Amino acid sequence: MDLGIAGCWALVSGASRGLGLGCARALAKEGVNVICVARREDVLAEAVMDLQRSCPDPATRIIGVAADITSAQGRQRVFECPDGPGLRFDIVVTNSGGPPPGDFRDWTEETWLAAIRANMYAPIALIQATVDGMAERGFGRIVNITSGAVKAPIADLGLSNGARSGLTGVVAGLARSPLAAANVTINNLLPGAFLTDRLRSASSARAQAQGTSLETVLQERTNGVPARRLGSPDEFGAMCAYLCSQHAGYITGQNILMDGGAYPGVL
Numbered sequence: 593m594d595l596g597i598a599g600c601w602a603l604v605s606g607a608s609r610g611l612g613l614g615c616a617r618a619l620a621k622e623g624v625n626v627i628c629v630a631r632r633e634d635v636l637a638e639a640v641m642d643l644q645r646s647c648p649d650p651a652t653r654i655i656g657v658a659a660d661i662t663s664a665q666g667r668q669r670v671f672e673c674p675d676g677p678g679l680r681f682d683i684v685v686t687n688s689g690g691p692p693p694g695d696f697r698d699w700t701e702e703t704w705l706a707a708i709r710a711n712m713y714a715p716i717a718l719i720q721a722t723v724d725g726m727a728e729r730g731f732g733r734i735v736n737i738t739s740g741a742v743k744a745p746i747a748d749l750g751l752s753n754g755a756r757s758g759l760t761g762v763v764a765g766l767a768r769s770p771l772a773a774a775n776v777t778i779n780n781l782l783p784g785a786f787l788t789d790r791l792r793s794a795s796s797a798r799a800q801a802q803g804t805s806l807e808t809v810l811q812e813r814t815n816g817v818p819a820r821r822l823g824s825p826d827e828f829g830a831m832c833a834y835l836c837s838q839h840a841g842y843i844t845g846q847n848i849l850m851d852g853g854a855y856p857g858v859l
């Protein structure tokens with residue numbers, strides 16, 4: 593299926609690894625020009641080279657901007673990238689690392705504000721900067737990578753549960769504003785367990801704490817998924833690209849869970 597977005601400009605943050613890289617790859621394969629953002633320049637440069645090589649059309653532009661997307665200066669650097677489109681993005685995929693796990697009793701006001709800044713305010717700021725231009729041009733797609741924890745909160749991920757639920761509430765209202773009539777959609781993609789560096793390092797920390805092996809912890813995670821496997825960043829990217837396509841204009845304000853059937857509820 594031709595997604596009808598070749599030649600568009602996308603901003604994908606957290607794009608040097610994992611789910612963000614999966615999204616950038618799926619968009620690049622569709623001929624979308626992508627600005628990829630991550631903090632570590634060397635890892636990002638490697639990802640950008642790899643993405644550029646995988647583009648079917650060599651004219652597709654893949655540009656890396658090393659920046660912290662959770663800071664105002666980082667976002668400014670992205671919007672001022674000399675080879676980029678400025679604020680004229682057609683597609684924005686918001687993503688960064690998740691807040692650390694921990695005990696509710698240990699979290700201070702500063703801990704909470706840092707989580708809210710990274711996982712609630714940063715996506716809002718990216719949307720705020722780009723969405724009115726999208727509406728004027730009559731096309732826009734925003735996809736926020738949040739978490740399955742929005743639907744089924746995880747006790748030791750309270751910072752993530754709280755900050756991402758806040759973003760979800762804001763998006764629910766905004767997506768149904770006049771932006772919808774201007775063909776600008778805003779949706780959230782909720783990953784369950786996907787095999788990325790983040791999942792590997794969280795699992796190896798758990799393995800160490802439990803005195804067991806990484807393989808055992810990964811197998812336990814897999815056993816909790818009806819699909820009996822972990823998700824791949826490429827299948828996550830494929831869903832993201834579809835939500836960004838011309839065909840997905842009637843899908844907005846949705847929370848789309850990808851978890852191999854792990855969430856047990858009806859709705």
Ligand SMILES: NC(=O)c1ccc[n+]([C@@H]2O[C@H](COP(=O)([O-])OP(=O)(O)OC[C@H]3O[C@@H](n4cnc5c(N)ncnc54)[C@H](OP(=O)(O)O)[C@@H]3O)[C@@H](O)[C@H]2O)c1
Nearest residue numbers: 606608609610611630631632660661689690785786788790
């Ligand atoms: N994987 C899962 O199973 C899963 C499940 C539920 C939710 N999630 C959420 O989905 C998101 C992506 O997860 P992932 O597994 O793909 O993580 P990952 O493998 O650790 O990749 C994270 C990517 O984001 C970049 N990044 C992190 N902080 C950033 C910042 N402040 N500014 C710009 N780039 C930043 C990282 O590069 P640098 O470090 O170089 O910046 C890297 O490219 C996270 O928020 C995670 O909590 C993941």
